[in-house]
Amino acid sequence: MRGAGRSVLCFAAVASFSLLIAGGARGQDAAAPKPPPAPSETQPSDPNSLAAIVLQLQSQVQKLSAQLDSVRVEEEETREEARELRKELDDANSRLAALTASAADPPSTHPASGSTEQTLTQAGGSQPQDDSSQRNADEIARLEEDQQLNSAELKEQSQTKVESGSKYRLRLSGILLVNLFSNRGSLDNEDFPAIAEPEDFLGTNSSIGGSLRQSQITLQAFGPDVAGARTSADVSFDFAGGAVDAPNGAVMGVARLRTGMVRFDWANTSIIVGQDTLFISPLSPTSFATIAYPPLSYAGNLWSWAPQIRVEHRFNFTSASKVVVQGAILDPLTGDIPYEYYSRDPSWGEQSGLPAFAGRVSWSHLVQDQTLTLGFSGYYGEQDWGFGRDVDSWATVVDVTMPLGEKFSWTGEFYRGTALGGLGGGIGQSVLWNGDLGEPSTEVEGLDSMGGWTQIKFRATQKIQLNAALGDDNPFASELREYSGNTGYYGELLSRNLSPFFNVIYQPRSDTVLSLEYQRLKTYTLDSAASTANHVDLSMGYIF
Numbered sequence: 001m002r003g004a005g006r007s008v009l010c011f012a013a014v015a016s017f018s019l020l021i022a023g024g025a026r027g028q029d030a031a032a033p034k035p036p037p038a039p040s041e042t043q044p045s046d047p048n049s050l051a052a053i054v055l056q057l058q059s060q061v062q063k064l065s066a067q068l069d070s071v072r073v074e075e076e077e078t079r080e081e082a083r084e085l086r087k088e089l090d091d092a093n094s095r096l097a098a099l100t101a102s103a104a105d106p107p108s109t110h111p112a113s114g115s116t117e118q119t120l121t122q123a124g125g126s127q128p129q130d131d132s133s134q135r136n137a138d139e140i141a142r143l144e145e146d147q148q149l150n151s152a153e154l155k156e157q158s159q160t161k162v163e164s165g166s167k168y169r170l171r172l173s174g175i176l177l178v179n180l181f182s183n184r185g186s187l188d189n190e191d192f193p194a195i196a197e198p199e200d201f202l203g204t205n206s207s208i209g210g211s212l213r214q215s216q217i218t219l220q221a222f223g224p225d226v227a228g229a230r231t232s233a234d235v236s237f238d239f240a241g242g243a244v245d246a247p248n249g250a251v252m253g254v255a256r257l258r259t260g261m262v263r264f265d266w267a268n269t270s271i272i273v274g275q276d277t278l279f280i281s282p283l284s285p286t287s288f289a290t291i292a293y294p295p296l297s298y299a300g301n302l303w304s305w306a307p308q309i310r311v312e313h314r315f316n317f318t319s320a321s322k323v324v325v326q327g328a329i330l331d332p333l334t335g336d337i338p339y340e341y342y343s344r345d346p347s348w349g350e351q352s353g354l355p356a357f358a359g360r361v362s363w364s365h366l367v368q369d370q371t372l373t374l375g376f377s378g379y380y381g382e383q384d385w386g387f388g389r390d391v392d393s394w395a396t397v398v399d400v401t402m403p404l405g406e407k408f409s410w411t412g413e414f415y416r417g418t419a420l421g422g423l424g425g426g427i428g429q430s431v432l433w434n435g436d437l438g439e440p441s442t443e444v445e446g447l448d449s450m451g452g453w454t455q456i457k458f459r460a461t462q463k464i465q466l467n468a469a470l471g472d473d474n475p476f477a478s479e480l481r482e483y484s485g486n487t488g489y490y491g492e493l494l495s496r497n498l499s500p501f502f503n504v505i506y507q508p509r510s511d512t513v514l515s516l517e518y519q520r521l522k523t524y525t526l527d528s529a530a531s532t533a534n535h536v537d538l539s540m541g542y543i544f
Contacts (some may be wrong), residue, residue: 046263072246080513105319174217178529179289185205185533187521189461191258192240192290194298195490195497196521196533213240213253214292228266229307236498238346259305267430272310278303278423279310279326279378280358280397283413285455285469288458288515289537295483296471299499299521300451302415302423306356309394312480320366324357332356332381332393334430335489348383348431349393349422356381356393370403383419383431387440391431393419407459414452425449426475427494427523432483451473463507480526515539 261274421430
């Protein structure tokens with residue numbers, strides 16, 4: 001800051017000195033051809049030019065002053081972040097020193113009196129000491145990692161930040177994810193499948209490959225306070241938007257917009273505007289084999305990236321219990337495939353002229369440092385299929401998160417609804433009809449479906465977790481038999497999609513993850529034999 005002030009003063013001094021020299025030189029040149037004029041005839045030399053130079057200097061000084069103010073604000077923010085990080089680092093060092101001392105000299109190993117046998121008998125054997133030592137070792141490892149991260153963040157304060165068009169902070173994050181996979185059976189998608197398909201005409205039944213298409217990039221911006229609300233924005237991309245029309249283009253990937261939103265956050269209220277996930281289905285199973293789409297999509301897990309305007313309000317009844325109420329209007333998407341690449345036609349839901357409406361009420365309670373959550377959601381939208389054929393789209397959803405002791409937890413979601421192909425329900429099938437859809441006499445009916453998923457998580461250690469999940473989606477077979485036409489993404493009348501999976505996730509550091517997953521897919525075509533397939537995925541991710 002002092003260096004910038006000296007630069008301004010030097011600039012002003014040099015400019016003033018130049019003007020004085022220029023003025024003296026002009027005076028000497030004018031004195032040579034004729035005597036100096038009388039005092040009454042003296043006039044200022046080129047006043048317009050002098051005024052212009054003064055104005056230019058004033059403008060430059062004002063710009064430099066504004067830049068200095070901006071630098072002062074950024075420096076103060078950086079100092080505040082550094083102070084907070086130093087405090088966190090000191091706390092981590094204190095806890096690490098205490099745990100290290102405790103692990104090195106536990107009280108139970110040095111009894112004040114009595115024999116060693118008596119001490120072990122009173123403690124119930126040596127197993128509690130082993131458990132305590134293991135917990136202390138895990139805690140020490142975690143604190144060491146926290147200390148390393150805090151030290152890295154402190155060093156980051158002196159590094160160049162991601163540059164933004166404004167003076168506010170911008171953060172780049174994401175994951176570089178490598179998926180190595182092996183398949184047995186025919187699948188709709190080789191690297192992150194959703195359904196099993198009948199064997200193809202070549203009779204091939206196996207494949208192996210690798211992909212980076214599920215890697216993601218997120219940009220987050222943190223803006224000023226507006227009307228007492230903290231403002232922020234983010235946008236997220238991946239590379240699973242398709243294949244490049246070139247040799248080996250399947251592994252190149254096409255960038256795809258996932259979500260992007262602007263947030264206004266007050267103490268207990270938030271307003272979110274943009275394209276976001278489906279908040280009435282807030283949970284997903286834990287998996288790194290498929291993050292391009294939520295795990296168990298089209299197998300009971302409703303999902304969508306829908307443009308929306310959402311309002312949330314939080315009621316904090318106690319320090320351990322709260323209720324969250326959410327309401328939104330959404331783009332009434334119906335899962336249609338665009339007719340053209342460069343222009344957008346309205347979907348059957350958008351043709352209704354009305355947005356979709358959704359709401360959710362959830363209750364959360366803290367139980368021994370773990371959160372128990374129960375949520376109820378509802379969704380309603382209209383679809384216009386022409387010739388006065390209106391279809392109601394609706395869903396009710398229940399979601400549960402339940403801790404089962406220190407090591408286990410259970411999560412799940414269950415839905416029931418109609419015409420939900422745009423939200424991944426009914427295995428992507430939304431409505432049914434008989435005959436020609438272009439004929440006014442052809443009836444269109446919404447397809448009823450129900451499904452859900454459930455998962456058990458076991459945290460073996462702070463770095464290793466095991467997950468077992470099962471998803472199931474059931475369109476009503478009686479309705480499928482009554483009609484022959486449908487708008488499903490897969491083009492066939494599918495009556496059930498059942499998919500269990502099991503994975504082991506190892507995260508040695510907060511920025512590194514390894515996962516091995518096995519998934520079995522079993523998809524039923526109406527009144528036909530089921531197609532089955534097996535998918536094994538080895539995932540290696542670097543989180544940045």
